[in-house]
Structures are given as C-alpha cells and as structure tokens.
Amino acid sequence: MWTLPGRLAATALAASVAALTVIAVGLSAPASAATLFSDDFADGDSAGWSSTGGTWSVVTDGSPVLRQSGTSSDARSRAGSASWTDYAVTARIKPTAVNGGNRFVALLARAQSNTNYYYLALRSNSTVELKKLVGGSSTTLASAPAAFALGTWHTLALEVAGTSLRGTVDGVSLVTATDAQFASGQIGVATFNAAANIDNVLVTSGAPSSPSPSPSSSAAPSASPSASRSPSASPSPSGPPIPPLPGGPDGFATVAGYGTATTTGGAGGPTVTVSTTAAFLDYIARPGPYTIQVAGTITLPTGTTDGMHSVSSDKTIVGLGSTGRLTGGGLNVGIPVSDAVTTPPADAVHNVIIRNLTIDNSTDDLINVQMFSHHVWIDHNDLSRGGDGAVDIKRGSDLLTVSWNRFHDHYKTTLVGHDDANGAQDTGRLRVTYHHNFFDRSDQRNPRVRFSPLVHVYNNYYFDNSYGIASTNESGLFVEGNYFFSVNNPGRVEFSGPLGRMVERNNILVECNHPIEVRGSVPDPAGFYGYTVDPPASVPTLVPAGAGVGKVTS
Structure with a gap:
C-alpha cells in the first residue's frame, strides 16, 4: 500500500522513521523530515509502481511484500515523483535466489527512466556498490564489503543531497560519493539475475546539501545478545563508528551484521x-x-574428534587468574564442514569470546573458526605448540577480533581463508582485526590471508619471525603501527593464487631483510569502527607487557 505523503499504520510508520533516522549515518537530520512516500504493501497490491522485466506480485512473507520472482534478467520497479530532488529512500530487501555469480538486489534514487538513475547494489559476492546507470551503461562510484545472505532481510538506504550520495546497509554507512549526473527523479527497486522480496519502502525529504558527521548518543551497542536472529530485529549503529567499550571487544567483532549487533559472549x-x-x-x-x-x-581428549571440541553460540570461555589452561586439544567454533554451503546458514555459530587462557599441545588447531561463524573475540590468550594452526579463520567466517595474544613455539600461526579453491565460501567475508598481539618467534602466517576484503593489522609486535604477513587471492590488508624486529619478510604480496593487496602506514622495521610490499588499495578500517593506534615505537614495551594471560584488567 502506498500513499503520498504516506500511509503506513501509525506504529509501523513511527518505527520506520526511527529506523531511517538510525540508517542516515553521518547526515545531520533536518528538524522535521517530511514523508514523501511509503508502501508496506498491506493492501495486497502494488498500485503506484511501474515495473519492467522480471515477474512482480504481492505475496505473503509473514506480512504482505512485493516479490520479484524471476532470475533470468534485469528487473526494475519505480514509484514516486520525477521532481523529487534531495531525499532518503530506505527499504527492506530479502534476496531469495540468484542465477549465477555476482548478482545483486538494488535500491534506486533519482530515477529518470529505466536506464538512467543512481543505485545501491548489494551483491552476492558480499560487496555493496554505489553506482549510476546512464543510458543503460553503469559506472561504479564507490564500493565496500557488505554481508549478503539469501533468505535474510537486509535494510538498504540511499541518500541523495545535492551532489552528495550515501549508501547504508543494515544500519552501517558503507559508501559515499559525489556526482552531478542526476538532480532529481523517482525511487525504485531492482534485481539483476536475482529474485527478492521487498517491504517497508519509505522516502523522506529534507536531506541537507552535504553530508557531515553527527554522532548519536543513542548509538551505543547493545549490552546483551539479541534473542532474534532476524537482522531487522537487531540494534543498528548510528553516527560515526563507535569507540570500543573499556574491557570489552573492539575491531570487527563489534561491527553489526548477520542479525547480531556486537559480540557479548555469555x-x-x-x-x-x-x-x-x-x-x-x-x-x-x-x-x-x-x-x-x-x-x-583441563586436558582435552583426542578420541574421534581429532582433539577439536565444538563451542556453541553465546559463550564466554575465560581462564581464572593466570592458570586457566586447555591442553592436548583445541576449540572448534563452527558447525560441521560442508563445501556445498556457500551462504551463511541459520545455525552458524556466533557470539563467542575466548579469553585469558593458555591453550597448548593440541593435535590439530588450537582455535579453529569455520563455516560462517561470526562475532568472535579471541583475546589475551597464550597460544603455543599446536599440531596445525594456532588460530585459523576460514570457510566464510566473518567479523572477528584477535587481540593481545601471545603466540610462541608455533610454526603456522594464523591462517585466514581455507585454501586457494575456497573462494565460493570465503570471498567478501573473513573480515578480521589483529591488534596488540605478540608474535614471539612464531615462524610464519602472522597472518596469511586469502579472499578477505579487509584484514586490519595494527600495533602488533613481530619478533624474530620468518615472515610476518602475507596477502594472496585478492585479499586486502591494512597494516599500520606495527613493530617488526628481525623479520626476514615483514609483509609480502605473493604465494599461490592471484596476488593480494596491501596498504601500510607508519610501521617500524628493525633488522629486517625486506620492506613491506605494497600493492593496490584497501578500505580504511576507520570506516567500520573506531580505534586508536598507539605509537609504533612503544609497541616493543607495551605489547609484551600486556599480551597473554593474567593481564586482563577488566
């Protein structure tokens, strides 16, 4: 059902306006944004929408929604006024099927025809693109990693204000651009070789002429895990990235996604x-x-599990004092492996904290995170003598932080990405923050990364390693404020498969045989979360004093 200026039920409209206020990250909200258009399809039809391509109908998905069920071509549906200029459009979109690789669902703004408009495309390779279509030819204005899951509702918002454009996914501002191609036009939704359900379309006017940061005092992350697994029910951050809470997780483990607001463990x-x-x-x-x-x-048995023992969701595992120890086996954070699963399943393990533990002498990995597990914080542990990896993160896992750990007496330390042939599960995911870890003579893979769009490595102390960091298979590493002492190869872009990407900033290298290799561009982590980089010269003192067990202060 649609109206101008809008006809959602009063409670739903209030909720949608509140949600849009949250979604409008970084824009100073006008004193009273007018509702130009809204449609929740509650009347069972799509009157007011003009569609081309695909197969459009109103169906029930818990409540009435607009469905585009074809996957063989482009499909678009537009609504609203061609004279609209500055506004924000938001909609809930659930992709339900894709035909081939790298397909997308999209939200349109300033649409002048079916071949001329701006659009925010959420792609099946877990990226979001801010684009324009001019005469049917597309140009990418900005892109970033973003979660994409079949059967999951995603909230997309596209704001146009003068020449400023901003795209938001699930409450997180991800892409911005400046472009003067289109000054006015309708809103719309679109799919490319994909089927999707659409609901709660809302357009508000009064967007300012340019974006400017505006922190929100209501943006603090939730203190407890959400009981719902629906992304639409989870808290969403607003304003600029939120600084970490004292004694709590930080980095990618605090970034909202997959229906989880942040990492709270147990x-x-x-x-x-x-x-x-x-x-x-x-x-x-x-x-x-x-x-x-x-x-x-506690000695962990090998038995039929090869020494790996599964951890379920919503757990904090923490050592008491400085003597909590697991030996003989390792922890597995993730459901059983299936190569056939390429999108996050509903039962993916999530919201796990492993802290202040000595873990050693495993027959396999010390900690293994796999099969689309997300929101995991591995902090202040002492990790050594594993049979394989110390901390391996793979098979589509996402949104992790590995902080203040001491790695020692270990050969292959921490791997991100299963293998060179596992792009279907890993591409666009595997976002990890490594900070303030002490890589104490840990030989290699500190970390080695495949497929990830962004691994952030900062303020780590590398001491007498064969190599520090490796980037391959088009992964992106942002390396800053680290201290490398006697490391043969601090950072390299090579290994098997396609080359990776690496950006370095303000690192210190002492008695190292090679520089940090730099290639390509990588998103700035500051666009995802707040953090503070300690002076790299302080790292050799700061990190050994603070990393490992018995040093958690809160």
Whole structure:
C-alpha cells in the first residue's frame, strides 16, 4: 500500500522513521523530515509502481511484500515523483535466489527512466556498490564489503543531497560519493539475475546539501545478545563508528551484521566454574548463553574428534587468574564442514569470546573458526605448540577480533581463508582485526590471508619471525603501527593464487631483510569502527607487557 505523503499504520510508520533516522549515518537530520512516500504493501497490491522485466506480485512473507520472482534478467520497479530532488529512500530487501555469480538486489534514487538513475547494489559476492546507470551503461562510484545472505532481510538506504550520495546497509554507512549526473527523479527497486522480496519502502525529504558527521548518543551497542536472529530485529549503529567499550571487544567483532549487533559472549546467562574435562565439554556445547570459567588445567581428549571440541553460540570461555589452561586439544567454533554451503546458514555459530587462557599441545588447531561463524573475540590468550594452526579463520567466517595474544613455539600461526579453491565460501567475508598481539618467534602466517576484503593489522609486535604477513587471492590488508624486529619478510604480496593487496602506514622495521610490499588499495578500517593506534615505537614495551594471560584488567 502506498500513499503520498504516506500511509503506513501509525506504529509501523513511527518505527520506520526511527529506523531511517538510525540508517542516515553521518547526515545531520533536518528538524522535521517530511514523508514523501511509503508502501508496506498491506493492501495486497502494488498500485503506484511501474515495473519492467522480471515477474512482480504481492505475496505473503509473514506480512504482505512485493516479490520479484524471476532470475533470468534485469528487473526494475519505480514509484514516486520525477521532481523529487534531495531525499532518503530506505527499504527492506530479502534476496531469495540468484542465477549465477555476482548478482545483486538494488535500491534506486533519482530515477529518470529505466536506464538512467543512481543505485545501491548489494551483491552476492558480499560487496555493496554505489553506482549510476546512464543510458543503460553503469559506472561504479564507490564500493565496500557488505554481508549478503539469501533468505535474510537486509535494510538498504540511499541518500541523495545535492551532489552528495550515501549508501547504508543494515544500519552501517558503507559508501559515499559525489556526482552531478542526476538532480532529481523517482525511487525504485531492482534485481539483476536475482529474485527478492521487498517491504517497508519509505522516502523522506529534507536531506541537507552535504553530508557531515553527527554522532548519536543513542548509538551505543547493545549490552546483551539479541534473542532474534532476524537482522531487522537487531540494534543498528548510528553516527560515526563507535569507540570500543573499556574491557570489552573492539575491531570487527563489534561491527553489526548477520542479525547480531556486537559480540557479548555469555553475557546475560549463568556463570559456571569448571575444573574437569567432562564439565568443560558439557558447558561449551550447551545451548544458550554461559560464562564458563576455567580453573586450573583441563586436558582435552583426542578420541574421534581429532582433539577439536565444538563451542556453541553465546559463550564466554575465560581462564581464572593466570592458570586457566586447555591442553592436548583445541576449540572448534563452527558447525560441521560442508563445501556445498556457500551462504551463511541459520545455525552458524556466533557470539563467542575466548579469553585469558593458555591453550597448548593440541593435535590439530588450537582455535579453529569455520563455516560462517561470526562475532568472535579471541583475546589475551597464550597460544603455543599446536599440531596445525594456532588460530585459523576460514570457510566464510566473518567479523572477528584477535587481540593481545601471545603466540610462541608455533610454526603456522594464523591462517585466514581455507585454501586457494575456497573462494565460493570465503570471498567478501573473513573480515578480521589483529591488534596488540605478540608474535614471539612464531615462524610464519602472522597472518596469511586469502579472499578477505579487509584484514586490519595494527600495533602488533613481530619478533624474530620468518615472515610476518602475507596477502594472496585478492585479499586486502591494512597494516599500520606495527613493530617488526628481525623479520626476514615483514609483509609480502605473493604465494599461490592471484596476488593480494596491501596498504601500510607508519610501521617500524628493525633488522629486517625486506620492506613491506605494497600493492593496490584497501578500505580504511576507520570506516567500520573506531580505534586508536598507539605509537609504533612503544609497541616493543607495551605489547609484551600486556599480551597473554593474567593481564586482563577488566
């Protein structure tokens, strides 16, 4: 159902306007934004929309929605006034099927015809692009990583103000551009070789002439995990990236996505102390939130699991004092491996904290994160003598932070990306922050990265390593404020597969045989979260003093 100026039910309209206020990241909201248009399709039809291509109908998906069910061509549907100039359009869009690779669903603004408009395209390779179509020929104005999941609602917002354009996905401002091609036009939705459901379309006027940062005091992340797995039900950040809370997670583990606002682990659930193998394995596998305190040494069996023991969602596993230790086996954060799964499943493990533990002498990995697991914080651990990786992150996992750990007596330290043939699961995901880790004679893979659009590596101390960081398979690494001492090759863009990308800023190299290799461009992490880089000259003192167990202050 649509109206000019709008006819959503009063409560739904209030919610949508509030959501749009959150979504309009970085724009100073006008005193009273007028609603130009809204449609929730509650009347069961799509009157007021002009469609071309595809197969359009109003169906029920919990409530009435507009569905485009064809996947064989371009499809567009436009609405509103050709005279609209400065406005923000938002809609919930759920991709339901794609035909081939790198397909997209999109939101349109200033559409003058079916071949002339600006659009925000959320692609199946987990990127978002801010583009324009001129006479049917497209130009990309900006792009960034963004989660894409079939069967999941994503909230897209496209703002046009003068020559300024801004695109937002799931409450996070990701792409901006300046362009003067189109001054006015309708709004719309589109798909490219993809089927999708569309709901809650809202257009508000009064956008300012240029974007400017405007922090919101209501933007703090939720203190407890959301009980809902629906992205539309999760808190969304507003304003500029939020600084980390003292004693809490930071980096990519705090970025909203996949229906989760931030990483809280077992917050809100019972706290238990375990000192036996049986109790530990029982609690890490239980459903629901738990904070599991490890007292003393627990030996993990090998048995039929090769020493890897699965951790379920919403868990904090933390050592007591400086003596909490797991030995003989490792932790597996993720559902069983399936090469056939290429989009995040509903049961993907999420919201896990592993902290203040010594983990050593495993028969396989010390910590393995796999199969689209997300929102994981690995902090202040002592990791050594694993049979394979110390911390391996792979198979579509996303939004992790690895901080203040000491890695030592280990050969292949931390891998991001399963292998060169696993692009279907890994491309566009695997976003990880590594900061203030002590790579203490850990030989290599500190980390080695495939396919990730952005791994942020800052303020780590590299001491006597064969190589520090490697980028391959078109991955992007942003390397800043680190200290490399006696590292043969601090940062390299090579290995098997296509070359990667690496940007470096303000690193210190001492007694190293090669410089950090630089290639291509990489998104600035400051566009995703707030952080502070310590002076790199302080790293050799700061990091060994603070990394590892028994040093958590809050």
